[in-house]
Amino acid sequence: MDIFFYTGRGLPPFISNSSFKALQLALPHFYSNQEIFDKISLPEYVGIQDSLSYLTIRDIMNPRCHVLGGAKPDSITVGIPNNQKITIEEYMSFVNKSKVDIAPSLSEEASLSCGNHRSKRSAKNAIVMLDSCLELKSPALKLLGNIQGGKDMESREFCAKEMKKRCVDGFVIGGIDLEESGAQLRRVVGAVYNGLSGDSRMIVLSGPGRPLDIVYAAQHGITFFESCWPFILAEKGKALDLPLVNFEDAENIEDMDFYEPELDLNDEKFAMQKGALVENCECLTCKQHHRGYIYHLLRVKEMGGNTLLAIHNSFVMKKLVEKLAKAKEEGKLGSVYADFVNKYCMGSFSTIN
Amino acid sequence: MEPRKRAKLAIKWPLKFTIEGRYHRARASTITLPHGEVQTPVYMPVGTKGAIKGVTFQQMRELGCQILLGNTYHLGNYPGTEVLDNFSGLHNFEGWDRNILTDSGGFQMVSLLKLAQITEEGVEFESPTDGSRMLLTPEESMRIQNSIGADIMMALDDVTNPLSTKERLEEACHRTTRWIDRCILAHNPSKPQNLFGIVQGGLDASLRDISLEGLISKNLPGYAIGGLAGGEAKEDFWKIVAHCTNKLPWEKPRYLMGVGYPIDLLVCSCLGVDMFDCVFATRTARFGQVFTKKGFLRLRPEEMKSDLSPLDESCNCPTCIKYTKSFLSSLLHKEQTACHLLSIHNIYFLFTLMREIREAILSGELEEYARNFVLEWFNGVENVPNWVKEALAEASITLN
Ligand SMILES: [Zn+2]
Numbered sequence: 001m002d003i004f005f006y007t008g009r010g011l012p013p014f015i016s017n018s019s020f021k022a023l024q025l026a027l028p029h030f031y032s033n034q035e036i037f038d039k040i041s042l043p044e045y046v047g048i049q050d051s052l053s054y055l056t057i058r059d060i061m062n063p064r065c066h067v068l069g070g071a072k073p074d075s076i077t078v079g080i081p082n083n084q085k086i087t088i089e090e091y092m093s094f095v096n097k098s099k100v101d102i103a104p105s106l107s108e109e110a111s112l113s114c115g116n117h118r119s120k121r122s123a124k125n126a127i128v129m130l131d132s133c134l135e136l137k138s139p140a141l142k143l144l145g146n147i148q149g150g151k152d153m154e155s156r157e158f159c160a161k162e163m164k165k166r167c168v169d170g171f172v173i174g175g176i177d178l179e180e181s182g183a184q185l186r187r188v189v190g191a192v193y194n195g196l197s198g199d200s201r202m203i204v205l206s207g208p209g210r211p212l213d214i215v216y217a218a219q220h221g222i223t224f225f226e227s228c229w230p231f232i233l234a235e236k237g238k239a240l241d242l243p244l245v246n247f248e249d250a251e252n253i254e255d256m257d258f259y260e261p262e263l264d265l266n267d268e269k270f271a272m273q274k275g276a277l278v279e280n281c282e283c284l285t286c287k288q289h290h291r292g293y294i295y296h297l298l299r300v301k302e303m304g305g306n307t308l309l310a311i312h313n314s315f316v317m318k319k320l321v322e323k324l325a326k327a328k329e330e331g332k333l334g335s336v337y338a339d340f341v342n343k344y345c346m347g348s349f350s351t352i353n
Numbered sequence: 354m355e356p357r358k359r360a361k362l363a364i365k366w367p368l369k370f371t372i373e374g375r376y377h378r379a380r381a382s383t384i385t386l387p388h389g390e391v392q393t394p395v396y397m398p399v400g401t402k403g404a405i406k407g408v409t410f411q412q413m414r415e416l417g418c419q420i421l422l423g424n425t426y427h428l429g430n431y432p433g434t435e436v437l438d439n440f441s442g443l444h445n446f447e448g449w450d451r452n453i454l455t456d457s458g459g460f461q462m463v464s465l466l467k468l469a470q471i472t473e474e475g476v477e478f479e480s481p482t483d484g485s486r487m488l489l490t491p492e493e494s495m496r497i498q499n500s501i502g503a504d505i506m507m508a509l510d511d512v513t514n515p516l517s518t519k520e521r522l523e524e525a526c527h528r529t530t531r532w533i534d535r536c537i538l539a540h541n542p543s544k545p546q547n548l549f550g551i552v553q554g555g556l557d558a559s560l561r562d563i564s565l566e567g568l569i570s571k572n573l574p575g576y577a578i579g580g581l582a583g584g585e586a587k588e589d590f591w592k593i594v595a596h597c598t599n600k601l602p603w604e605k606p607r608y609l610m611g612v613g614y615p616i617d618l619l620v621c622s623c624l625g626v627d628m629f630d631c632v633f634a635t636r637t638a639r640f641g642q643v644f645t646k647k648g649f650l651r652l653r654p655e656e657m658k659s660d661l662s663p664l665d666e667s668c669n670c671p672t673c674i675k676y677t678k679s680f681l682s683s684l685l686h687k688e689q690t691a692c693h694l695l696s697i698h699n700i701y702f703l704f705t706l707m708r709e710i711r712e713a714i715l716s717g718e719l720e721e722y723a724r725n726f727v728l729e730w731f732n733g734v735e736n737v738p739n740w741v742k743e744a745l746a747e748a749s750i751t752l753n
């Protein structure tokens with residue numbers, strides 16, 4: 001179980017010396033200069049050859065980076081840099097040459113807000129395109145079936161079921177946009193969970209990777225998570241306020257909306273506060289810096305403040321997934337979501353969006 | 354918080370200066386300060402508002418940084434002395450356990466603010482927030498610097514454009530000396546701190562003498578050479594530096610303010626300067642320019658698209674070990690973290706330069722080192738500007 005932390009061009013936002021074990025790389029930023037990957041692998045080029053590299057077809061943080069398909073399941077069009085059309089052959093040639101560790105099969109991204117027609121089409125086409133990708137893949141590459149279907153739960157389940165029959169290395173639940181979180185996302189995870197019914201291959205959840213969604217997904221068989229959430233919060237001057245001690249028992253609360261507790265370090269009340277962002281947190285930020293200092297850096301618009309928050313937030317996410325992995329090992333994932341909500345998200349923060 | 358103890362008139366400054374080696378005018382020394390030792394010659398990166406642009410203090414520690422600079426003017430505005438006092442000073446506030454030097458705030462005011470005016474009382478200026486008239490006196494500068502708690506404070510000086518009239522420049526020298534007394538009197542520390550005086554006098558050696566004489570008599574723990582790095586001719590620049598280092602006490606540290614071009618660091622170290630600060634390394638990185646042994650290098654994304662070599666073949670910094678010119682130039686103006694990677698390279702470059710100069714002084718090989726550096730930097734003896742040759746000759750170093 002692990003997190004693929006977000007990068008667009010190989011560097012996570014705000015952090016220039018990251019040591020993340022698994023990282024995303026967004027295809028559109030490297031596609032036009034791909035001749036260079038005849039000489040050097042993509043992970044080596046961006047300096048992450050010691051980490052697990054995972055290619056994404058879009059750049060989730062870039063609002064212009066839609067990935068559109070057509071009626072024919074043979075190509076997609078990526079929004080950046082300039083509506084680049086990419087065929088299956090071109091895609092697989094890039095993927096093989098770049099030598100990333102893991103890549104999804106080619107597919108359009110049908111988000112949870114797109115219409116019925118596109119939701120259904122995306123699932124059907126994704127299956128056809130997966131078969132073409134499988135024929136072209138190099139043996140070293142781990143190819144993931146890219147499960148689409150938008151918000152249509154039948155299509156999602158159908159897509160998962162079909163892909164389960166294929167000789168893929170794993171799956172990714174695609175089409176989860178930056179804004180997606182909460183009940184609808186949990187239903188998609190549920191549908192895919194039904195479709196894959198206990199498959200032991202790796203399953204990645206795309207999207208922002210918020211703590212609550214990750215906890216829910218972990219309980220439903222997902223093993224890897226895309227996450228840019230730590231950096232989105234850091235950009236806003238916010239810290240995840242999860243002290244991550246043990247979870248407690250709780251009832252079923254899957255259809256209700258909850259939010260992760262956060263600290264907004266822009267708040268003047270932090271100006272004089274000493275001590276760590278979150279008590280007992282062992283991240284570099286919390287061990288070495290005061291809340292008041294981070295407030296100050298945000299106030300004078302020094303990016304160092306965002307950097308320290310990004311370090312804390314990504315550390316908390318890493319700890320969260322470690323806890324989930326341990327709970328899974330011990331067979332204790334059964335009620336982990338409810339426990340988590342009860343433990344952390346029922347306080348005064350739970351009503352803040 | 355307890356009231357601070359008034360400083361006694363005869364202050365015992367908490368600074369130990371040990372010269373470990375010399376090469377003619379150049380020295381290699383150790384300055385022992387309240388937050389540890391500083392090996393010289395030393396380049397001090399600038400953390401204007403309590404942070405180095407894009408580089409965490411953890412990274413600065415890993416790069417071997419022993420002393421950082423903070424700006425009194427900015428820190429006095431934000432977070433302000435109330436916050437700094439609450440956190441018992443800047444070290445604890447920003448989580449930096451090594452040494453800090455602060456400027457007096459005067460230079461920043463005169464250069465940043467419209468309508469700054471200097472009178473015997475202090476520096477008068479218009480408040481950037483509400484436009485009201487404000488006054489930075491030597492006493493106020495010391496009050497803020499005592500709150501910051503830097504290991505080395507700078508005395509407020511009468512900052513003057515070197516192109517002012519001789520009368521004005523002379524007035525500035527005398528006033529700077531008078532203000533030193535007010536600084537010492539106002540010095541009211543809650544922890545050990547040192548005060549350096551700043552030699553003024555523009556580009557006129559006789560005026561510099563007036564300033565030197567006034568300051569040296571105050572028996573301060575160290576001295577800075579101010580009023581340079583303002584676009585003066587290089588011939589004038591090095592001659593004033595040489596003039597000052599010649600007359601400043603040998604057994605005390607000398608700090609050349611605001612100078613940070615690699616070649617200037619080399620030349621002035623040879624002339625006997627121990628400490629330097631400059632924002633140039635980080636500022637120029639933001640525009641995609643880096644130092645290499647062969648001079649400046651500007652990143653050009655189109656040209657460097659297929660260039661898989663590092664910024665500088667001989668550099669072992671975290672950036673050069675990991676990244677190519679192709680990758681770094683592709684990030685330019687697209688990823689903020691890219692300029693941090695360039696900043697780290699530039700800071701590392703200057704740290705390495707200073708360390709190598711120090712080693713060369715200690716091993717008696719400064720002439721050879723300086724010669725190699727200059728010839729590589731300018732790509733051949735025929736391209737070396739005259740002022741470099743003359744300045745090095747003054748330091749008993751020839752290029753052939
Ligand atoms: Zn933390």
Ligand SMILES: [Zn+2]
Binds near residue numbers: 664665668673674698
């Ligand atoms: Zn380097």
